[in-house]
Amino acid sequence: MDFKLSEEQLLIKEAARDFAKTELLPGVIERDEKQEFPTEQVKKMGELGFLGMMTSAEYGGSGMDTVSYVMVMEELSKVDASASVIVSVNNSLVCWGLETYGTEEQKQKYLKRLASGEIIGAFCLSEPEAGSDATSQKTTAIDKGDHYIVNGTKNWITNGNSADVYLVIAQTDPEKKHKGINALILEKGMPGFEIGPKEQKLGIRGSDTHSLIFNDVKVPKENRIGEDGFGFKFAMKTLAGGRIGIAAQALGIASGAYELAKEYSKVRKAFGTEICNHQAIAFKLADMHTQIEAARHMVLKAAWDKDNGNDYDLSGAMAKLYASQVAMDTTIEAVQIHGGNGYVKEYHVERLMRDAKITQIYEGTSEIQKIVISRSVLKD
Numbered sequence: 001m002d003f004k005l006s007e008e009q010l011l012i013k014e015a016a017r018d019f020a021k022t023e024l025l026p027g028v029i030e031r032d033e034k035q036e037f038p039t040e041q042v043k044k045m046g047e048l049g050f051l052g053m054m055t056s057a058e059y060g061g062s063g064m065d066t067v068s069y070v071m072v073m074e075e076l077s078k079v080d081a082s083a084s085v086i087v088s089v090n091n092s093l094v095c096w097g098l099e100t101y102g103t104e105e106q107k108q109k110y111l112k113r114l115a116s117g118e119i120i121g122a123f124c125l126s127e128p129e130a131g132s133d134a135t136s137q138k139t140t141a142i143d144k145g146d147h148y149i150v151n152g153t154k155n156w157i158t159n160g161n162s163a164d165v166y167l168v169i170a171q172t173d174p175e176k177k178h179k180g181i182n183a184l185i186l187e188k189g190m191p192g193f194e195i196g197p198k199e200q201k202l203g204i205r206g207s208d209t210h211s212l213i214f215n216d217v218k219v220p221k222e223n224r225i226g227e228d229g230f231g232f233k234f235a236m237k238t239l240a241g242g243r244i245g246i247a248a249q250a251l252g253i254a255s256g257a258y259e260l261a262k263e264y265s266k267v268r269k270a271f272g273t274e275i276c277n278h279q280a281i282a283f284k285l286a287d288m289h290t291q292i293e294a295a296r297h298m299v300l301k302a303a304w305d306k307d308n309g310n311d312y313d314l315s316g317a318m319a320k321l322y323a324s325q326v327a328m329d330t331t332i333e334a335v336q337i338h339g340g341n342g343y344v345k346e347y348h349v350e351r352l353m354r355d356a357k358i359t360q361i362y363e364g365t366s367e368i369q370k371i372v373i374s375r376s377v378l379k380d
C-alpha cells in the first residue's frame with residue numbers, strides 16, 4: 001500500500017488551493033447572493049487546465065489522473081462549490097463521456113474546445129418525471145434516417161444557460177425500454193432548442209441551473225454517442241465516475257467548513273478562554289477531523305480504482321454517500337461553533353451548509369447510492 005502522492009499531484013493540489021484563495025474567495029459571497037455565474041473564474045480555470053483535467057493532451061486536456069482531479073475538486077470546493085460543480089460536470093460527465101465513447105469526429109469537433117475550456121458542456125438526463133427513476137425518459141428522439149427529431153423537457157440542468165454543448169439522453173424506441181434510449185450531442189442555438197428560466201436555489205447559487213425545452217430539434221445522426229440504444233448505459237457509466245467528483249466536492253465543502261471552524265475556535269473567547277479550550281468544542285473538532293479524513297480516504301480510493309482499471313461503481317457510490325453525509329454534519333457543526341456569527345454571510349459557513357445539501361441529491365440521491373451499494377454487496 002502506498003499513500004504517498006506524487007510531486008505532480010501535490011503541485012496541482014497546491015495550484016488549486018492558490019487559485020481558490022486568490023480568484024474564487026473574493027466575490028464568492030456576492031456571487032452567492034446574486035446567483036451570479038463565475039464567468040471570469042471559469043475562463044481562468046480553463047487556462048489552468050482544470051476543465052479538462054482527465055482528457056488527454058491530444059484532445060486539449062491536461063492528461064492527469066482521477067486522483068489529481070479529486071484533489072483539485074476538494075480545494076476548489078473548500079471555497080466555492082458553485083465553481084466546482086461547473087468543473088465537475090465538464091470533466092466527469094461531458095469530457096470523460098465524449099473521450100471514452102465519442103467518435104473521432106465528435107472529439108475533434110467538440111471535445112477539444114470543451115477540454116481546453118473554450119466552451120463548457122452540460123449533461124442532460126433528469127426530467128420532470130424522471131429523476132431517480134432515469135429509465136422513465138419522456139424526451140423523445142425519433143429516428144428519421146440521417147437525423148433525429150428531439151422533443152421534450154429536461155429539468156435542473158447545471159450550466160443550463162452557460163453551456164454551448166449539451167449531452168442529451170432521450171428515448172428513441174419505448175418498446176425496448178432503457179435499451180431504446182440514446183445519447184445525443186445538441187448545440188445551443190439549434191432551431192427549437194429553448195432554455196427555461198434560471199432556478200432560484202438554496203445553495204450552489206453561483207451555478208447556472210435551468211430547464212431545457214426541445215421542440216422538434218433536428219439532430220444529425222453523427223451526433224449520437226455510441227451504438228443505437230447505448231444512451232442509458234452511457235448515462236450510468238458516466239454518472240458512476242461523476243459521483244467520485246461530487247464526493248470530492250462534498251469532501252471539500254466539509255474540510256472548508258472545518259478549517260474555518262477550527263481557526264475561529266482558537267480566537268473566539270467565552271468564559272475567559274478561547275472556545276477550543278472547552279471540551280465540547282474540541283470534541284466537535286475531533287469528530288469533524290476524523291470523519292473528513294475517513295471521507296478523504298474513500299474519495300481517493302474510488303479515484304484510485306478508476307485510475308487503475310478497477311470497478312469503481314461501489315467505491316464511488318460509497319464515497320459519495322459518506323462524504324455527502326460528512327459535508328452535512330460538518331457544516332452544521334461549523335455553524336454551531338461560530339455561534340451567531342455562523343448565521344451571517346461574512347463568515348462563509350452558512351453558505352457552505354447550504355451548499356452541502358445538494359451533494360446528497362444530485363448525481364443520484366443518498367437513497368439511490370444505498371440501492372447501488374446494497375445491490376453490489378448482495379450479489380456476492
Ligand SMILES: Cc1cc2nc3c(=O)[nH]c(=O)nc-3n(C[C@H](O)[C@H](O)[C@H](O)COP(=O)(O)OP(=O)(O)OC[C@H]3O[C@@H](n4cnc5c(N)ncnc54)[C@H](O)[C@@H]3O)c2cc1C
Nearest residue numbers: 123124125126131132133156157158361362363364365367
Ligand atoms: C442544483 C441541481 C443541479 C442538478 N444538475 C443536474 C444536471 O446537470 N443534469 C441532470 O440530468 N440532472 C441534474 N439534477 C437533477 C438531480 O440529479 C435530480 O434532482 C436527482 O437525481 C433526484 O431526482 P428527483 O429530483 O426527480 O427526485 P425523485 O426521484 O423524485 O426522488 C424524491 C425522493 O424519493 C427518493 N427515492 C426515489 N426513488 C427511490 C427508491 N427507489 N428508493 C428509495 N428512495 C427513493 C429520493 O432519494 C428522494 O429522496 C440537478 C438537481 C439540482 C437540484
